[in-house]
Amino acid sequence: MRRFLQPILAAIAGLCLGLAVTWIAGENPWHVFNILWLGAFGSPYDFGMTLFYATPLVFTGLSVAIAFHAGLFNIGAEGQLTLGALAAAAVGGLWPGCPSVVAPLIAAAAAVLAGMFWGAIPGWLRARRGSHEVINTIMLNFIAAGLSSYVTLYLLKNPETQNPETRGIGASYLIHQFALFGGAPVSLALPLAFIAAFCVWFFLAKTTWGFELRAVGESEAAARAAGISAANVRIVALSLAGALAGLVGVAEVLGNAGRFKVGFSPEYGFIGIAVALLARNHPFGILVAALLFGALHKGATALDLETEHVTRDLSLILQSLILLSVCAEGLWSWMARKQK
Amino acid sequence: MGITGSFPAIELRNLAKRFGSCIANDGVSLCVERGSIHGVVGENGAGKSTAMKMLYGIYRPDAGQILLSGKECSWSSPADAIVAGIGMVHQHFMLAGPHSALDNILLGAEPTRLGFINRAEARRRLNALSEQNGLYVEWDQAVEALPVGIQQQIEILKLLYRNANILIFDEPTAVLTPQETTALFQNLVCLREQGKTILLITHKLKEVMAITDRVTVFRGGKVTGETETSRTNPQELANLMVGRKVLLKVDVPDAKPLPKIAIEVKHLNLTGPRGSRHKLSDVSFCVKQGEIVGVAGVEGNGQTELMQALLHPGDFNCRSSGSVSLLGNDVTTWPAGKIRRLGVAVIPENRHEEGLLLNRVLEENFVLGMQRYPEFSCAGLLNSRNIRASATRAIQENEVRPTELTIPAVKLSGGNQQKLIFAREFHRNPNIVIAAQPTRGVDVGAIELIHKRIVRARDEDAGVLLISAELDEILALSDRILVMFEGKIVAEFHRGKVDEVTLGLKMSGS
Numbered sequence: 001m002r003r004f005l006q007p008i009l010a011a012i013a014g015l016c017l018g019l020a021v022t023w024i025a026g027e028n029p030w031h032v033f034n035i036l037w038l039g040a041f042g043s044p045y046d047f048g049m050t051l052f053y054a055t056p057l058v059f060t061g062l063s064v065a066i067a068f069h070a071g072l073f074n075i076g077a078e079g080q081l082t083l084g085a086l087a088a089a090a091v092g093g094l095w096p097g098c099p100s101v102v103a104p105l106i107a108a109a110a111a112v113l114a115g116m117f118w119g120a121i122p123g124w125l126r127a128r129r130g131s132h133e134v135i136n137t138i139m140l141n142f143i144a145a146g147l148s149s150y151v152t153l154y155l156l157k158n159p160e161t162q163n164p165e166t167r168g169i170g171a172s173y174l175i176h177q178f179a180l181f182g183g184a185p186v187s188l189a190l191p192l193a194f195i196a197a198f199c200v201w202f203f204l205a206k207t208t209w210g211f212e213l214r215a216v217g218e219s220e221a222a223a224r225a226a227g228i229s230a231a232n233v234r235i236v237a238l239s240l241a242g243a244l245a246g247l248v249g250v251a252e253v254l255g256n257a258g259r260f261k262v263g264f265s266p267e268y269g270f271i272g273i274a275v276a277l278l279a280r281n282h283p284f285g286i287l288v289a290a291l292l293f294g295a296l297h298k299g300a301t302a303l304d305l306e307t308e309h310v311t312r313d314l315s316l317i318l319q320s321l322i323l324l325s326v327c328a329e330g331l332w333s334w335m336a337r338k339q340k
Numbered sequence: 341m342g343i344t345g346s347f348p349a350i351e352l353r354n355l356a357k358r359f360g361s362c363i364a365n366d367g368v369s370l371c372v373e374r375g376s377i378h379g380v381v382g383e384n385g386a387g388k389s390t391a392m393k394m395l396y397g398i399y400r401p402d403a404g405q406i407l408l409s410g411k412e413c414s415w416s417s418p419a420d421a422i423v424a425g426i427g428m429v430h431q432h433f434m435l436a437g438p439h440s441a442l443d444n445i446l447l448g449a450e451p452t453r454l455g456f457i458n459r460a461e462a463r464r465r466l467n468a469l470s471e472q473n474g475l476y477v478e479w480d481q482a483v484e485a486l487p488v489g490i491q492q493q494i495e496i497l498k499l500l501y502r503n504a505n506i507l508i509f510d511e512p513t514a515v516l517t518p519q520e521t522t523a524l525f526q527n528l529v530c531l532r533e534q535g536k537t538i539l540l541i542t543h544k545l546k547e548v549m550a551i552t553d554r555v556t557v558f559r560g561g562k563v564t565g566e567t568e569t570s571r572t573n574p575q576e577l578a579n580l581m582v583g584r585k586v587l588l589k590v591d592v593p594d595a596k597p598l599p600k601i602a603i604e605v606k607h608l609n610l611t612g613p614r615g616s617r618h619k620l621s622d623v624s625f626c627v628k629q630g631e632i633v634g635v636a637g638v639e640g641n642g643q644t645e646l647m648q649a650l651l652h653p654g655d656f657n658c659r660s661s662g663s664v665s666l667l668g669n670d671v672t673t674w675p676a677g678k679i680r681r682l683g684v685a686v687i688p689e690n691r692h693e694e695g696l697l698l699n700r701v702l703e704e705n706f707v708l709g710m711q712r713y714p715e716f717s718c719a720g721l722l723n724s725r726n727i728r729a730s731a732t733r734a735i736q737e738n739e740v741r742p743t744e745l746t747i748p749a750v751k752l753s754g755g756n757q758q759k760l761i762f763a764r765e766f767h768r769n770p771n772i773v774i775a776a777q778p779t780r781g782v783d784v785g786a787i788e789l790i791h792k793r794i795v796r797a798r799d800e801d802a803g804v805l806l807i808s809a810e811l812d813e814i815l816a817l818s819d820r821i822l823v824m825f826e827g828k829i830v831a832e833f834h835r836g837k838v839d840e841v842t843l844g845l846k847m848s849g850s
């Protein structure tokens with residue numbers, strides 16, 4: 001019970017603390033909360049935008065979580081999703097005439113493979129060379145950013161605009177958008193996020209690979225003594241993490257923009273770490289946590305216009321405070337002791 | 341004796357302590373006379389260390405009183421207890437390896453002059469102390485370069501330097517050779533003659549009989565017996581500890597080894613980091629099917645490395661040169677998973693690190709390493725029903741308590757954790773058993789079961805390699821005994837052809 005309660009209480013505590021900050025800044029916290037709430041859930045369009053932001057966070061949250069289960073810290077989801085999106089856009093841009101039935105599948109496969117490749121590199125380096133994945137994934141983020149800019153500007157540049165984006169993908173690649181949300185770009189990527197969460201849960205809980213992955217994450221020494229190859233497990237874990245992050249490319253390129261725009265991601269990869277932490281790395285918890293962070297992101301955009309003293313950056317403050325309260329393990333156990 | 345003479349040095353009255361829902365101590369009363377050696381025995385989790393930790397100020401009792409020389413005491417930290425004259429030698433020494441013996445003793449109680457450490461003064465006092473107690477330590481040596489027996493003497497000097505009158509020893513002989521143990525006991529007797537009061541926490545009944553004046557037995561958080569040592573015997577103590585009649589010595593019938601060789605190791609070498617020291621040098625031996633070969637030796641003489649080399653021969657951190665064959669297959673380049681599939685059961689020496697996933701439930705710990713057996717998974721999907729059924733059966737057969745599959749392994753006592761590992765490893769019907777320190781930190785009742793299980797595996801024609809620092813265990817179970825010293829095999833004996841003294845000498849390299 002406490003497993004579920006604690007993150008929820010932490011989120012509420014963080015939210016309250018954040019609103020208290022707005023009070024210090026000279027705003028009415030209740031007013032700010034209302035703006036956030038209406039901004040995130042006020043209309044079908046607003047709710048749609050919340051879902052739109054939440055979808056990539058599910059993928060990156062799962063990406064970080066699956067690595068966490070193997071005892072690895074994937075800070076590279078940002079780079080993996082960048083390359084995933086770029087790969088999807090490249091396939092769609094270079095072969096616009098692809099038949100419509102298989103087109104999205106091919107582009108999605110490209111996104112997944114690109115992300116997987118970008119995750120496999122630090123996995124391989126960790127497994128075979130022992131160099132730490134935190135450093136390598138951070139460095140690969142920069143390489144991915146540089147690489148994607150280069151490809152966008154020099155190889156796949158959209159001739160019709162000054163913006164740093166690739167040419168549009170063929171119409172057959174675009175996936176269905178739901179009409180319910182007043183024009184918000186909620187696409188088939190949303191059900192895909194649910195499916196991904198279920199698959200990750202199934203993989204971790206029900207398969208031998210998932211079992212071995214968790215065993216390595218829990219204790220490498222015990223897994224090694226039991227005959228499990230920690231090296232292979234690490235490569236698989238980070239490859240899967242990369243593949244999940246690559247799925248962001250499906251949501252963004254096939255479900256929304258129809259092209260790769262440099263800097264499209266408001267740091268989905270890093271917020272994914274927060275999502276995974278809040279959800280305690282549980283795939284279904286990630287669905288909820290991603291919705292919360294998506295709502296914060298969407299709700300906060302309205303703050304620029306509607307308040308005098310706070311801007312949309314408040315969402316960052318809220319995210320940080322929620323995370324701090326989740327991570328305040330010491331405080332929680334102290335409170336648990338006091339209860340006794 | 342003075343005014344305090346009529347009071348016992350230590351009196352615990354109805355101490356109680358609970359952790360959450362677990363009652364660690366329930367009305368513990370204990371009386372220790374001044375100038376005596378008092379044994380405290382009990383199985384793991386019986387509450388003996390909890391009681392000692394309350395005496396030493398690490399825990400606060402929920403109820404009850406602690407009296408020193410008839411005066412009630414209440415302290416909030418070990419610092420208060422130290423001031424009151426209580427000292428503790430922990431099982432794992434609290435020493436800073438690279439620093440000199442002298443500095444280790446002074447640490448936290450440095451005599452100062454004008455703000456500088458006055459080492460000359462300390463040296464004078466310590467020389468007097470060591471003279472008086474027959475403890476000879478080279479003050480300026482780095483502690484890590486000294487033998488374990490000497491490190492323990494440093495710990496004792498640390499206490500004497502702080503004027504401790506009551507010394508608590510927590511399993512002091514676990515890391516010593518028989519010779520070092522004898523030396524320690526001489527020191528203890530010498531301390532007793534000076535009027536010090538000594539509490540000896542141990543699970544080795546032989547030691548209790550050899551040195552203590554009185555003994556208290558703990559079981560399930562309660563004191564189940566207190567008696568003069570001369571009026572009791574090991575069997576009675578063991579029965580009090582376990583609460584039923586136990587077999588102290590498992591009956592081992594003669595081995596009928598098959599001609600087939602289970603484990604064959606040839607010229608195994610392992611060079612230490614930076615080529616410094618050979619951790620294994622030219623180790624060669626074989627184990628036939630249907631025999632138990634014991635490896636005796638003081639810990640840290642290559643046993644850990646030998647075990648790793650058998651399990652991970654392909655890893656160059658575990659083996660520099662040499663070859664390993666199991667059941668006639670040259671496995672030198674095989675990964676551990678493939679080796680395990682030959683039917684190799686492993687009881688690792690450090691069950692918390694290598695044996696169990698502590699935060700995972702029993703069921704998952706049971707299947708660990710067997711998750712790909714057709715019995716437990718098909719096409720990559722785990723068969724939860726079979727896992728649960730087999731785990732339930734194995735846990736019952738091996739008497740693991742509690743039996744719920746959904747509690748994490750960390751909640752089990754040491755003996756039950758070990759029984760869980762045995763349940764898992766013997767589920768494969770092993771052809772080879774490699775067991776390291778199988779009864780370390782395991783209670784008397786579980787030892788009986790574990791020894792029986794090992795002998796049964798032998799009688800079912802498995803080749804057993806038993807690595808243990810417990811000489812009794814080696815002598816009782818092994819059909820052949822190898823002695824390791826500084827990474828070499830220095831002697832080999834057959835069952836019944838060697839006694840403890842000879843083994844001990846070989847273990848210390850002479």
